Amino acid sequence: MDKVKPRAFRVTSFDVAAEAGVSQSTVSRALAGDPVVSEATRLRVAEAARKLNYFVDNNAARLRTGKTGTLAVVVICRPDEDRKDLNPFTYALLGSICAAASARGYETLVSFQDGPANLSGRYEEQRKADGLIVIGTTQNGPAWDYYRDLGRSSEDGAGMHWVCWGSPYDELEWIRSDNHEGARLATGHLIERGCGKIACIGSLDSLQRQFKERYDGYAERMERAGLEPWLVEIEHGLSREEQGRRAARALLASGRPCDAIFAVCDEIALGALRELTELGIKVPQRIALIGFDGIRASANAMPPLSTVQPDFTAAGDLMVDKLLAAIAGESHEQRRVPVTLVVRESTRRG
Numbered sequence: 001m002d003k004v005k006p007r008a009f010r011v012t013s014f015d016v017a018a019e020a021g022v023s024q025s026t027v028s029r030a031l032a033g034d035p036v037v038s039e040a041t042r043l044r045v046a047e048a049a050r051k052l053n054y055f056v057d058n059n060a061a062r063l064r065t066g067k068t069g070t071l072a073v074v075v076i077c078r079p080d081e082d083r084k085d086l087n088p089f090t091y092a093l094l095g096s097i098c099a100a101a102s103a104r105g106y107e108t109l110v111s112f113q114d115g116p117a118n119l120s121g122r123y124e125e126q127r128k129a130d131g132l133i134v135i136g137t138t139q140n141g142p143a144w145d146y147y148r149d150l151g152r153s154s155e156d157g158a159g160m161h162w163v164c165w166g167s168p169y170d171e172l173e174w175i176r177s178d179n180h181e182g183a184r185l186a187t188g189h190l191i192e193r194g195c196g197k198i199a200c201i202g203s204l205d206s207l208q209r210q211f212k213e214r215y216d217g218y219a220e221r222m223e224r225a226g227l228e229p230w231l232v233e234i235e236h237g238l239s240r241e242e243q244g245r246r247a248a249r250a251l252l253a254s255g256r257p258c259d260a261i262f263a264v265c266d267e268i269a270l271g272a273l274r275e276l277t278e279l280g281i282k283v284p285q286r287i288a289l290i291g292f293d294g295i296r297a298s299a300n301a302m303p304p305l306s307t308v309q310p311d312f313t314a315a316g317d318l319m320v321d322k323l324l325a326a327i328a329g330e331s332h333e334q335r336r337v338p339v340t341l342v343v344r345e346s347t348r349r350g
Contacts, residue, residue: 011054019048070107071323072129073097074121076136076143077114086136087240087267088295093135093165096316104320106130119146124160131161131323138168138207139237148172161326163319168207173326175319175335179210179292182308182339183217186262186290189306189341191225193349195260195288198222199230201247201272202264206236214264214292230256234268244271252279258287260347266291266298266307273301273346288347294340303345310337 013031017024022041030037030045037045048054075090077083098108109129113119123129134147148169151160167174190198200218203211219229232251234243244263248271251258263269269291276283283289283303291298294309315337325332 011052013054015052016045016048016054019052020045068127068130069105070109070129071101071320072109072111072121072123072132074132074134074136074147075110075112076134076140077112078137078139079115081114083112085239088297089266089293090136092295092312093315096312097133097135097319098316099313100316100320104324106320113143114140115143119143121147121150121160121162131163131327133319133323134162134164135166138166138209141168141207144168144207161323163323163326165315165319166208166210168209170209173322175315175322175337176210176213177310177315178336178339179213180217180220182292182310182341183214183262183264184221185339185341186292186306186308187218187221189343189347190260190262190288190290191221191227193260193288193347196227197230197257198227198260198262199232199251199256199258200262200264201232201234201244201251201268203234203236204231206234211264218262230258239271240265240267241271241274244268244273245275248272248275248279252281260288261290263289263291266293266295266305269305269307270297270301273305277302284346284348290347294342299344301346306344306347307342308339309342310339314338 013027014024017027020027022045026037026041027045030042031049073094075086075094077086094110098110101108109123111120121132123132138144144167147162147164151162151172163173163175165175187198200215202215204215206212215231222229232247234247238246244267247268248261251261261269261272263272269289273283273289276287276289281287290306290308292308294307294312298305298307318334318337322332322334
């Protein structure tokens with residue numbers, strides 16, 4: 001005769017309540033972290049739950065609260081861009097956002113999007129997430145237009161909670177580095193090093209609004225020192241490395257004396273560095289070079305690249321906190337992430 005297996009049963013909050021000697025509602029409040037419940041009672045409930053191997057039913061909790069406990073993060077890419085070729089800054093920012101969300105008890109749903117076939121931002125409508133963070137390249141104008149229009153169509157944005165990094169549109173809820181101050185730090189460092197013929201590789205009309213902010217900070221610091229700003233424009237539609245290479249060639253072809261370059265992002269700076277090295281121009285002996293963004297590759301360049309580095313942890317915290325404030329219907333005015341000057345071999349005195 002076959003032995004009858006005991007019927008499995010699911011432990012409920014009522015079982016935990018009986019074990020802990022409290023009411024079921026107290027169990028719910030204790031496990032939700034309600035401050036009304038005393039620490040002694042919370043610990044007793046937690047121990048009972050552990051003993052009975054009880055776990056909170058997140059799906060049930062979400063049904064009760066109407067919240068998913070998830071934040072969506074969309075990474076906008078250039079059309080047909082290989083994901084391994086994404087700007088390393090984007091991956092660093094993505095990691096900081098996911099870490100910040102996790103620290104606040106949220107999961108993250110990450111999507112890489114580049115064109116009409118996969119543009120999709122209706123996470124709240126589809127009950128997939130409580131809010132949305134958009135980061136990535138500004139070189140994909142149609143993708144940014146999609147999200148801007150989506151926000152406008154959602155009851156003038158009131159029904160869609162979202163925040164973005166470095167948006168090409170100032171009317172959106174954006175977070176950026178303290179670009180102006182960072183450029184002032186970089187330019188001041190070059191001036192203090194003894195450089196007086198400092199070119200800026202960048203752009204005034206790029207959708208990457210950070211680039212103009214960085215040029216403005218550079219120009220202000222130059223003028224304050226009685227020096228003439230010099231902008232070498234990047235060519236649009238190219239990779240950042242190629243933009244840096246071509247800008248370096250254009251700078252040298254101009255015949256204008258130059259003893260330092262401030263590039264508005266590290267990838268552009270690294271392209272310029274490779275071009276200068278291939279042409280036999282020694283960095284920093286003949287031309288000092290500094291970038292902006294603090295990507296890991298800058299530390300591994302030859303020579304290691306000086307840069308202005310945003311506080312990535314603060315960036316993730318700020319983006320998540322700003323989004324959670326919007327979800328809660330609260331204001332959160334801070335928009336700028338602090339930056340630090342990182343001095344390496346590419347700008348050190350000989």
